[in-house]
Amino acid sequence: xxxxxNDRVADTPESGIRKFFELAEERDDVISLxxxxxxxxxxxxxxTAAIHxxxxxxxxxxxxxxxxxxxxxxxxxxxxxxxxxxxDSEILVTTGASEAVDLALRTFVDPGDRVAVHxxxxxxxxxxxxFAGGEPLPVPTGADNDFVLTPEALREAGAADxxxxxxxxxxxxxxxxxxxxxxAAVAEFCVDNEIDxxxxxxxxxxxxxxxxxxxxxxxxxxxRTVVINGFSKAYAMTGLRLGYAMGPPDAIEAMNxxxxxxxxxAPTTAQYAAIEALRSCEESVDEMATAFNRRRRFVLSxxxxxxxxxxxxxxxxxxxxACGGDxxxxxxxxxxxxxxxxVPGSVFGPxxxxxxxxxxxxxxxxxxxxxxxxxxxxxxx
Amino acid sequence: MDEKQELLSLLSTDAREDVxxxxxxxxxxxxxxxxxxxxxxxxxxxxxxxxxxxxxxTDSQRVAAFVELNVELDRETGYKExxxxxxxxxxxxxxxxxxxxxxxxxxxxxxxxxAVSQFVSEQIAPIPEITQTVTHFIMETYKEAGxxxxxxxxxxxxxxxx
Ligand SMILES: Cc1ncc(COP(=O)(O)O)c(C=O)c1O
Numbered sequence: 001x002x003x004x005x006n007d008r009v010a011d012t013p014e015s016g017i018r019k020f021f022e023l024a025e026e027r028d029d030v031i032s033l034x035x036x037x038x039x040x041x042x043x044x045x046x047x048t049a050a051i052h053x054x055x056x057x058x059x060x061x062x063x064x065x066x067x068x069x070x071x072x073x074x075x076x077x078x079x080x081x082x083x084x085x086x087x088d089s090e091i092l093v094t095t096g097a098s099e100a101v102d103l104a105l106r107t108f109v110d111p112g113d114r115v116a117v118h119x120x121x122x123x124x125x126x127x128x129x130x131f132a133g134g135e136p137l138p139v140p141t142g143a144d145n146d147f148v149l150t151p152e153a154l155r156e157a158g159a160a161d162x163x164x165x166x167x168x169x170x171x172x173x174x175x176x177x178x179x180x181x182x183x184a185a186v187a188e189f190c191v192d193n194e195i196d197x198x199x200x201x202x203x204x205x206x207x208x209x210x211x212x213x214x215x216x217x218x219x220x221x222x223x224r225t226v227v228i229n230g231f232s233k234a235y236a237m238t239g240l241r242l243g244y245a246m247g248p249p250d251a252i253e254a255m256n257x258x259x260x261x262x263x264x265x266a267p268t269t270a271q272y273a274a275i276e277a278l279r280s281c282e283e284s285v286d287e288m289a290t291a292f293n294r295r296r297r298f299v300l301s302x303x304x305x306x307x308x309x310x311x312x313x314x315x316x317x318x319x320x321x322a323c324g325g326d327x328x329x330x331x332x333x334x335x336x337x338x339x340x341x342x343v344p345g346s347v348f349g350p351x352x353x354x355x356x357x358x359x360x361x362x363x364x365x366x367x368x369x370x371x372x373x374x375x376x377x378x379x380x381x
Numbered sequence: 382m383d384e385k386q387e388l389l390s391l392l393s394t395d396a397r398e399d400v401x402x403x404x405x406x407x408x409x410x411x412x413x414x415x416x417x418x419x420x421x422x423x424x425x426x427x428x429x430x431x432x433x434x435x436x437x438x439t440d441s442q443r444v445a446a447f448v449e450l451n452v453e454l455d456r457e458t459g460y461k462e463x464x465x466x467x468x469x470x471x472x473x474x475x476x477x478x479x480x481x482x483x484x485x486x487x488x489x490x491x492x493x494x495x496a497v498s499q500f501v502s503e504q505i506a507p508i509p510e511i512t513q514t515v516t517h518f519i520m521e522t523y524k525e526a527g528x529x530x531x532x533x534x535x536x537x538x539x540x541x542x543x
Binding site: 015017020021024025030032034035036037039122123124172290291294295297298301302341343364368 | 390391394395398402404405406407408536538539540541542543
């Protein structure tokens, strides 16, 4: 047979998100709480910078690692989380955080390497590990512990033998964050067991209770961590496809080798937008974060009122209530009966079963209506 | 931000929320919100709750103008005294003391251009301290109170995404 996908691709199922997308698309009265991107547009100043760059004819490749001007802005920007990275040698601008995750996996994973992935989490990691020839090692987290990853859970899952860990906090789909103490415990486990960490911190700027703590800032962790972030979430720039990776010079040099052969450089127009975003759009980010935070409190309090058990999500733009029972059936019936689309938790790994991912990246009006509909649905059960 | 500031910031984006929903969004209870609103109103911080209306979308013939006013003060009369007198006219929608070439910037509304002109020439210009008025009729409103009238709510995101 021609064009037969290799085993790794053939064995990777289509994402469970797809099914709900198709179901939701069948109707036009749906309020969607299933969207994994902000409902805002990119800040106007960033958009203008992109337009100006196009007008000025800036349509060629940039340096492989991204425009130095942008890397300098990134270096300044991440100081707020205690990071110190050299723009010349320790930062790589990528086509979305997605590319950065893929690069890290293809750069550091050897065939058969075990990569610990806490569950539930963002859907791309496990397939990414497999595409890179590694073996994903699921590590459960649960509502009983606010979906925080612990050394105990790592140990129990056999992660002491893992080669790497993908850490994603603030977390998609749960909205969980980890405080400094919890991060320190995981860091110690990684140092003791010589585990490298790929830290996807794309939601760092959307941390509502307390401060975001990066594992790379823990003792002896900088040299074994690649930090990944991007412009999709905090700057509402999903469609511009821009992210970045930060780490020790050798690691970034190695990732850049894959990047230079497979991507050449990240989108140029987006890089101009990002430079301006970092220079002048902090206020827009704060405004978005304030709006998200209000909606977060709103949905959490509505869930409490309707008796759906929901731990206090403190980051990103997701809440993760328990729906009691089969989450897929719940989500399907909710969509069918009340026209509200949500994503069943089990899509994000077995640990997500019995939960729903509720994205509150939706205007207050729709959010209110959606919550009322969910309340009716829950009441009728 | 303290609770009062948060409440103000929320009201300034949407004053139509009911107290229960405001409380949920601020992570507090309705009684606290009621209390804060009472306080904000009685201390004169919150002066009203109004809709932002695009009058051009209605059948109304409403005409509005910005009027620059120059004044000459004397020993007995300051800006405040003059402002108090001007503010009493219902046709005056807003009144501000500004820096620059003129002293007051006011917005006047009426049922026709003639009505507005007449109001300015018969009620405002004759005030003894006013030395000059310049009237700018508003031809088109693109943005008001932070709301861009050109922005439509078209959400083209995928309905469900990772
Ligand atoms: C945790 C996480 N990482 C990465 C991404 C992808 O980000 P980007 O748009 O920068 O590729 C997403 C998007 O949903 C995400 O939720």
